[in-house]
Amino acid sequence: MPLVRIDVPRGRSADQHHALGEAVYQAMVQTLNVPANDRFIVIQEHGPSTLQIDPSYLGVARSPNAIVVQVTLNAGRTVELKRAFYARTVELLAEQGVRPEDVLISLIEVVKENWSFGMGQAQYAPVE
């Protein structure tokens, strides 16, 4: 159910794209109770002029390699779970060479009936 959009500087290999997606997916499974195989990742590559990231907002020293991770997911996770997700995501992305300072994360929460996973069905909608 989470739909993950990752905006990154151009230059990674296909394997590296898969590793980025895997890092965010694993963090979701490990901290947000996301089911196995619920893995839907959209990556967008950018040149320097189309990914404009402030280098110091809130005292975080961001580099030109900074990335944006925006996740659409079902509402209901506690602040504690969200904190755990952010922390685990930067840990796993660090293993892929992304500095913890360079990860901006944004969550968009929706209700369960706002998803169709194929066949035109609303697989998560409440039974009526």
Place this chain on the structure above:
Amino acid sequence: MPLVRIDVPRGRSADQHHALGEAVYQAMVQTLNVPANDRFIVIQEHGPSTLQIDPSYLGVARSPNAIVVQVTLNAGRTVELKRAFYARTVELLAEQGVRPEDVLISLIEVVKENWSFGMGQAQYAPVE
């Protein structure tokens, strides 16, 4: 009002892009009470490494041609209308060669004052 983002594998013609947009637009008009001409579609093409779609989550057999349709729209549609939208979208996309298994749909709901359709006005905001 709905803003539609469609992420697709690279390789479609301009005509095919328009047909994809038209399919989702027609499904919105037919099922979600979206007005005629309220048609704002953003498409993004991808290579295999930047559109990562699980091939079997929830038992749906997705192919490498799977697409993602994410719609931002005003809140207030019932679960029944959303179900109808999902079903009609996959029907109309099937006419464009997209398998029903290959359509992931995500809705993001917002309030009416969250739109400006030009001229810097909030055309849908409640009158104060």
Place this chain on the structure above:
Amino acid sequence: MPLVRIDVPRGRSADQHHALGEAVYQAMVQTLNVPANDRFIVIQEHGPSTLQIDPSYLGVARSPNAIVVQVTLNAGRTVELKRAFYARTVELLAEQGVRPEDVLISLIEVVKENWSFGMGQAQYAPVE
């Protein structure tokens, strides 16, 4: 905190991309109480077939140069502030050659704990 996505027709220079981002950023600072340096802008360039904008919906005469600005931000701004943001955005974009008719704006509101600005921390989350 606001994360800004701008979809534009292909053909602008890097400087023009920065000027677009700056216009939306300045409008947010001036009207939405967004802090200085809270500037995170993602731009996507399009050919004519992947940015499909209705040319007349709600009586607004849009050109092939129309753009989409979608902002994810914290909930809580009044309708009045949103109106001011829309008006100021088109004013500042007009200085960059974008016609007021050609600016579609969409806001997505989230709660404060839905952001991490680096280091895996939830910098805006309420203290527990």
